[in-house]
Every structure is written in structure tokens, then in C-alpha cells.
Amino acid sequence: MNTEVVYQALELMWKGMLSIFTVIILLTVLVYLINKFTRDKDDVQEKSDK
Amino acid sequence: MSFLYEGIVAITPAQIVMYAIGILLIYLAIKKDLEPVLLLPMGFGCILVNLPFSGVLNQTMAGIGETQGIIEWLFEVGIEASEAMPLLLFIGIGAMIDFGPLLSNPKMFLFGAAAQFGIFAAVLAAAFMGFNLNDAASIGIIGAADGPTSILVSQVLGSNYVGAIAVVAYSYMALVPIIQPAIIKLLTTKKERMIRMEYKPANVSRAARIIFPIMVTAVAGLVAPMSVSLVGFLMFGNLLRECGVLNNLSEAAQTTLSNLISLLLGITISFSMKADTFVNKETLLILLIGLTAFVFDTAAGVMFAKLMNLFSKNKVNPMIGAAGISAFPMSARVVQKMALKEDPGNIIIMQATAANVSGQIASVVAGGVILSVVSSLLG
Numbered sequence: 001m002n003t004e005v006v007y008q009a010l011e012l013m014w015k016g017m018l019s020i021f022t023v024i025i026l027l028t029v030l031v032y033l034i035n036k037f038t039r040d041k042d043d044v045q046e047k048s049d050k
Numbered sequence: 051m052s053f054l055y056e057g058i059v060a061i062t063p064a065q066i067v068m069y070a071i072g073i074l075l076i077y078l079a080i081k082k083d084l085e086p087v088l089l090l091p092m093g094f095g096c097i098l099v100n101l102p103f104s105g106v107l108n109q110t111m112a113g114i115g116e117t118q119g120i121i122e123w124l125f126e127v128g129i130e131a132s133e134a135m136p137l138l139l140f141i142g143i144g145a146m147i148d149f150g151p152l153l154s155n156p157k158m159f160l161f162g163a164a165a166q167f168g169i170f171a172a173v174l175a176a177a178f179m180g181f182n183l184n185d186a187a188s189i190g191i192i193g194a195a196d197g198p199t200s201i202l203v204s205q206v207l208g209s210n211y212v213g214a215i216a217v218v219a220y221s222y223m224a225l226v227p228i229i230q231p232a233i234i235k236l237l238t239t240k241k242e243r244m245i246r247m248e249y250k251p252a253n254v255s256r257a258a259r260i261i262f263p264i265m266v267t268a269v270a271g272l273v274a275p276m277s278v279s280l281v282g283f284l285m286f287g288n289l290l291r292e293c294g295v296l297n298n299l300s301e302a303a304q305t306t307l308s309n310l311i312s313l314l315l316g317i318t319i320s321f322s323m324k325a326d327t328f329v330n331k332e333t334l335l336i337l338l339i340g341l342t343a344f345v346f347d348t349a350a351g352v353m354f355a356k357l358m359n360l361f362s363k364n365k366v367n368p369m370i371g372a373a374g375i376s377a378f379p380m381s382a383r384v385v386q387k388m389a390l391k392e393d394p395g396n397i398i399i400m401q402a403t404a405a406n407v408s409g410q411i412a413s414v415v416a417g418g419v420i421l422s423v424v425s426s427l428l429g
Contacts, residue, residue: 001180008427009177009186012420013170017163019419020412023273024163027411030265031156031258038257 060102064325071323072096075217084224088197088316092217095121095320107321124314125321129205135315136198137283140414142308143198144263144287145300147378151404153258154251158370158401162408164354165374166416168193168347175339181332185209187424189336192219193343194413195226196376199280201319203417207424213322214333218340226377227384229341233348234388238368242356244393245367249400259292270415276425277418284414348372351405366401373402376413382406 075093079086098106099121107119128135152158173190181189188209191200200219204212222229234243263285270281290300322328351371359365369385382402389396 001178002182005177005181005183005186006174008183009170009174011427012173012183012187012423015423016170016416016419017167019274019423020163020166020416021160023270023415024159024408024412026269026273027266028156028159030269031153031159031262034258034261034265035153035156035252035254038255038261039253 057102062325064329065100065102067329068100068323068325069097071217071328072100078221078224082224085220087312088220089224091313091316092220092320092323095317096323098317099320099323100325107324121318121321124318128314128318129201133202133205133279135311135318136202137279139198139308139311139315140280140283141287141290142303142311143410144284144289145291145303146308147288147291147407147410149262149288149407150254150259151251151400152407153254153262155401155404158404159408159411160358161351161354161371161374161405162410162412163374164371165347165351165405165409166194166412167350168343168345168375169416169420171346171350172339172343175342176335179335179339181335183424183428185211187420188212188215189339190343191215191417191420192222192336192340193347194376194416195219195223195344195347195381195409196413196417197223198315199376199413199417201315202280203420206421210327211332211336213319213324213328214336215340216319217323218336222340222344223377223380226344226375226380229344230348230372230381230384231388233345234352234369234372234385237349237352238356240392242368243388244396245365246393246396247367247370247398247401248364249397251400256292256294260289263288263292266411270411270418274415274418274422276421277415280414280417281411284410344375347375351375367396367398370398370401370405373405374409374412375406376409378406378410379403381409 072093075089078084079090103109105119106121108122110116169190172193173186176186176189184207188204188207191203192215197220201216204215267282267285271278287303290296290303351374352368355366355368355371369388373381373385375381385402386399389398
């Protein structure tokens with residue numbers, strides 16, 4: 001076992017998971033925003049009728 | 051008369067092992083219906099490349115010189131030179147996926163991220179077993195549960211085990227219905243598996259469906275530039291599907307393109323299943339580490355869902371977390387089947403599908419992230 005590779009693997013782990021979560025959280029927020037601003041007119045109409 | 055039996059006497063014991071592996075892959079594809087689209091061509095290709103003096107590989111013939119072999123050429127052009135085949139396959143996959151369930155329930159995105167943990171657990175396991183970082187990262191990407199991503203990443207990283215990684219990735223993807231239920235049961239109680247989730251889909255506009263693939267490509271590209279080819283081609287396929295004006299192209303990507311590339315990808319990847327590089331103890335280790343990857347993917351997804359439940363009023367069925375892997379739609383179906391078994395009438399297929407398609411995006415992002423980070427670590 002090469003200790004240096006193990007340390008590199010650990011670094012890859014935290015950097016990798018952080019990057020993936022960063023992308024995914026950004027996408028989640030953006031999807032909420034897109035849904036808010038591009039809601040179909042029918043849907044908006046339906047809600048105002050109620 | 052020796053020319054008649056030259057081939058037979060040249061067969062090595064390792065090649066005999068490869069014939070057995072080839073036949074096993076064909077058997078699993080036909081008899082067990084395990085990923086037949088890829089395992090069958092790979093199995094047949096495995097036999098082709100391991101025949102002595104095989105004409106599908108480049109050979110040097112006395113008095114003639116070097117001859118070109120078709121499988122070696124396909125590998126050099128379609129995978130080694132540009133990773134064209136796995137990337138083109140992503141156009142087809144993107145065109146097949148409906149991101150609607152995810153767009154209407156964006157919270158499910160998070161499960162796709164959590165379920166990539168198995169990749170990094172496997173990288174660590176491979177590092178402990180003595181693989182160098184390039185090979186460890188290539189083996190770890192089996193945890194992406196995504197065949198084309200595994201092939202592409204291991205090829206770009208110059209791994210010596212591309213063939214073994216592809217075989218193991220596709221084999222475990224086919225075994226998701228066996229691996230995941232065992233891990234889910236181990237980590238959840240019956241009460242947790244019976245949690246019902248209300249499905250209140252938000253209306254998703256056509257504009258949102260069109261903006262989504264462009265947005266994903268931009269965000270992933272800015273955070274992890276190496277993921278652009280993977281994410282970009284996946285999202286290009288999805289844009290073809292959602293734009294509404296290229297239905298013919300979308301259909302061609304979903305059927306003709308996907309079928310053609312799958313057909314060639316399987317037999318092409320068999321180039322890396324030559325006996326001298328495949329029959330060794332590392333292949334067995336990769337088999338073991340690959341299983342570790344799938345186990346940790348599933349476990350991380352389930353544990354993340356349980357963690358969310360600690361802070362959320364509306365409880366999530368923790369099995370949804372397991373559907374965050376990229377094996378689509380198999381994982382979502384497995385989760386739904388388990389939910390019905392515990393509580394007939396508990397329908398969580400839409401939430402599971404949302405997590406599952408999120409896993410598709412997260413896995414290609416993970417592939418790009420691994421390429422970027424490994425490059426910076428070795429640079």
C-alpha cells in the first residue's frame with residue numbers, strides 16, 4: 001500500500017463530493033427559480049381562478 | 051501440414067479462461083437477460099480478440115507486413131482517440147430521459163449527489179489495495195453505475211484495466227436488483243420502508259424543459275470543466291427531445307444512434323479484454339472493489355435520506371436515496387417494488403424516478419470532477 005496514494009484518494013473524496021454537491025445544489029436552486037419564472041400561463045390562471 | 055494446427059497449439063491457458071469468460075457473458079446476456087445489449091457483444095468480442103493470431107487485431111505477417119484488425123481500429127478511432135463512442139451514446143441516453151419528474155420535484159436532485167459516494171469509497175479501497183491513483187480513480191468510477199462514463203474516464207486516465215472496469219461496471223449494473231435490496235434492508239426498518247410520500251408535482255413549463263439542459267451544461271461546465279463533454283452530450287440529446295422541433299432527430303438518437311453505438315461499443319471494448327491484460331489477480335480485485343462501490347452508493351443514498359428526515363417535516367422514504375444511482379430506470383423500479391412489498395398501495399415511483407435521473411446527471415458530473423481533480427493531484 002502506498003500511503004501517498006491513500007492521501008490523494010482521500011483528497012479526491014472530499015474535493016469530489018464537494019464539487020458534486022456544489023453543482024447539484026446550484027442546479028436545485030436554479031430549477032426552483034426556473035419553475036417560478038416560467039410557470040405555464042394555464043397554471044397561473046388556474047391558481048388565480050381558485 | 052503444421053499450418054493447419056498452428057492456431058490450436060498457440061492457445062494459452064489464459065486465452066482458454068477468456069473463452070470461458072466470453073461464453074459466460076453471452077450466457078448471462080441471453081439466458082439471464084443481464085444487460086444483453088452490451089454483455090453479448092462484449093462476450094463475443096472477448097472470444098474474437100483471444101483467438102491466436104486473430105485477424106480482428108493488428109498482426110505482423112511474414113512476407114506481408116502489418117495488417118490492420120477491425121476491432122483494434124475501432125478501439126483506436128472510437129474510444130482511444132476521442133472517446134467518441136461513449137460520448138455519442140450519451141446523446142441517445144439524453145434523448146431517452148424525461149427529466150420532468152425531477153424538474154417538478156427539485157429536492158430529489160440531492161439524492162443523485164449523495165449516491166455518488168460509492169465512487170470515492172471505491173477509489174479509497176483501490177488505493178488501499180495498492181493501485182496507483184489513475185487506476186484507483188478509474189476503478190472507483192464503476193460506482194457511477196454508468197457504463198459509458200466508466201469507459202470514458204478509465205480511458206482518459208490511461209488505466210491498464212479498461213476492459214475489466216467495463217465488464218464489472220455493466221455486470222453490477224445488471225445486478226442492481228440483487229445488490230440494492232440487500233443493502234436497503236440492512237439499513238432501514240420496515241416502518242421506514244413503509245413511509246408514504248405525497249406526490250404533488252409542480253407544473254413544468256416547456257420553457258423550463260428547454261432551459262434545463264442548457265443550464266445544466268453551463269453550471270457543470272463552470273464548476274467541473276472536464277465534465278463538459280459528458281454532460282454536454284447528455285444534455286444535447288435531452289435538448290433534441292425537449293425542443294419540440296426536432297422530433298425526427300430525437301427519435302433517431304433514441305433508437306438508431308443508441309442501437310448502433312451500443313452494438314459497436316460492446317464489441318470494441320472487448321479489445322481491452324485480451325488474455326495477457328485481463329487474466330490476473332487485479333481483475334478479481336476490481337470485481338471486489340466494484341461491489342464495494344455499489345454497496346456504498348446505495349448505503350450513502352439511504353443514509354442521506356435518513357439524515358434529511360431528521361430535519362424535514364415531510365418524511366422521505368429512505369429507499370428513495372438508493373435510487374440516486376445512475377442505473378436508470380432499474381434502480382427506481384427496484385425501490386418501487388420494495389415499497390409495494392412492504393405496503394401494497396405505496397406508490398413512490400415518481401419520486402424514485404426523479405432521484406434516479408438526478409443520479410444520471412450526478413454520475414456524469416462525477417466523471418468530469420474525477421478527471422479534473424486527478425489531473426490537479428498528479429500535475
